[in-house]
Amino acid sequence: MRRRRFLAVTAAAGLAAPAAVPTSVQAQDVTRSAKAAYRLATLSRDLEQPWSIAFLPDGRLLITERPGRLRLFANGRLDRTPLGGVPKVYASNQGGLLDVCLHPVFVRNRVLYLSYSAEGAGGAATVVARAEFTDGGLRNVTPIFEALPRTSGGLHFGSRIAFDRDGLMYVTTGERYQMRRAQDLGDLGGKVIRLRDDGSVPSDNPFVGRAGARPEIFTWGHRNPQGLAMNPDTGRMWLVEHGPRGGDELNLLTSGANYGWPLVTHGIDYSGAKISDHKSLPGLQDPVRVWVPSISPSGLCFYTGQRFPGWRGSAFTGALSNEALFRIELDGERYRSEERLLVGRLPYIRDVRQGPDGLLYLVTHANDGGLFRLEPA
Template sequence: MRYLYLFLLTATLAACDPGATTPEETTPAAPDREADGEEPMMLTAAGVESETVFDFEDIIWGFTWLPDGRILATVKDGRFLLIDGDGHTEIAGAPEVRDAGQGGLLDVLLDQDFENNRYVYLTYSRPEQGGELGFTSVGRGTLSQDATRLENFTSLYDGGPATDKGQHYGSRMVWGPENGHLYFTIGDRGNRDENPQDTTRDGGKVYRITADGAIPQDNPFAGVPGAKEAIYSYGHRNLQGLAVHPETGAIWEHEHGPRGGDEVNVIEAGKNYGWPVITYGINYDGTQITQEVGMEGMEQPVHYWVPSIAPSGMAFVTGDRYPGWKNDLLVGSLRFSFLKLVHLDGTEVTGEQDLIKNIGRLRDVRMGPDDYIYASIEGTGIVRVVPRSDELSR
């Protein structure tokens, strides 16, 4: 059956193919929880709409909120913005980036004790040789009291070596709830044959370091001769989603497959997630990467998409503004210009809905401090997803 599946897979469309048609659902539609008596009402895709809260034409790769409600946002071309209402200013002192291919200024995260130390963490494509080469780096600086400058920015981890390739930088960051360590992702950097499966090399990994860049002693490869000791899991392709489950505290991740095979995984210490030895995807030219979709010692995804949706950004729904969605998963689609809502029962996917269709390439999604869903859309800016008043009044 697996071989028949892989044969059929060759008919799917590449994630980067501009002529692709709309994908068919790979899971059931949204569950009818009202009919099951589990909840009085479940919001549907038709029951929400988007409203633009910040107009911006360029690519906002990541964003987060300051305690006072203003937004910090990264722009792929290297600008670091402070957004206040519908206006913005550029924050000085951000690191230089290699704005080439998929590289640039990537994710942003506040320190867990930001109100006291004002540390801000950034991931970015760090340039070498005048920008001819680059690698994914994670660093932090201190945001000035007036929020006009990022001071004393320092790299904490460099995922080298630098290469002239422009793809698969990753990269997202979260704080681990059980220990306060920093988890971050680096893609395979376009070198699938060497990086993902080799723990002596960077690339194609989820990493874990302390807030100041040290290696936790209980990291799975700490003390292993030759290993990159910051590695937490390996065998990944291009990881552009990372989120902490609000109830279990588990680290969830999603990554781009090649032509098909985008994955959602629950990350565990030291586990091998298979790329490129096993995959549900194929090469962009339609040839097979491997005939294997499973192998002993390699983890299966919680969920995968065929054809690819090109996922970017990831968050769990929290709060009570969206009936029936609490603890479900939000995933942005670059390719098909919608926000994917993945309904969960534990780690089992029970259905999907496509929200705010045709809005544009959706780069990041976050739950705001007001418990609304926010998303950054390339060429549009930042939007808020709100329940329609007529839907909630039913």
């Protein structure tokens, strides 16, 4: 049914059918929004379920495809041959090759990180691997984190990777559709993890030395966070997470805080059953913004570029089920307002990132997924 909807939306939006050979940029009509006029440009329609984008210092883009491929987009076209050396992934349902993130000093050490779901004894879990990038492919691929315990099933892997100003790495993990895991500090599911760049645990993590708690944990009580970014104005980390039916959240992360799932939620179970009587409780961190009904937020970035002056300081997230790009204005650490861009024009925006050129890049999670760019008009 979802597949049929992809096609309907694609036809309605007048997008070109996937081309056998990547074509040059096709700019579309100008759209005027609250604070900018923009054009949507199609860069590629040849991606299979793309999940994440990272920009290399030389202007090329790395793009993950969920089935397990890492692609290069260079000189206006997608390289036909995926990069070698990508680890074997558990590509089932929501699992597969997920995020790609460069080391803060990639320009010197050529190190990047991949997140993916991998199988082992007992089932699958979200894994982060460190690797060296070469034009021949990835080398010295080393798993440095696994969101244990492994469990069966293919739902709620998270997972995004982002670095802060101190060079520490944050990883979001989903609770694998087992909601109690999010409230268990001995379990790495449904958490935000904080690590050094080699996977070791910083000594100032909030649960270091607490009996029964995993020292990798930075925050807990998350359901399925699929967007993570540092606000460059403040240095603080923000995330978006999928709630149940209703109750998607934008959260500002504070070390050691419990974000409440499933003790508090604005949503209900997919069956219609109640999950909690509470939307808020003492000792649990309230979200900055809740979306009811769900928008299924995925990808998160703070815009800092010069090309869209009216968008500076805004946070952007893709809305999978809303078929839109959300621009969120914040008032410091509080929600102020939001605007929906590209409504109905691109199905399933999975990731949104600011390029080094100050433009916004998007990928759409579909079998005929694409890479798109917003340009000022």
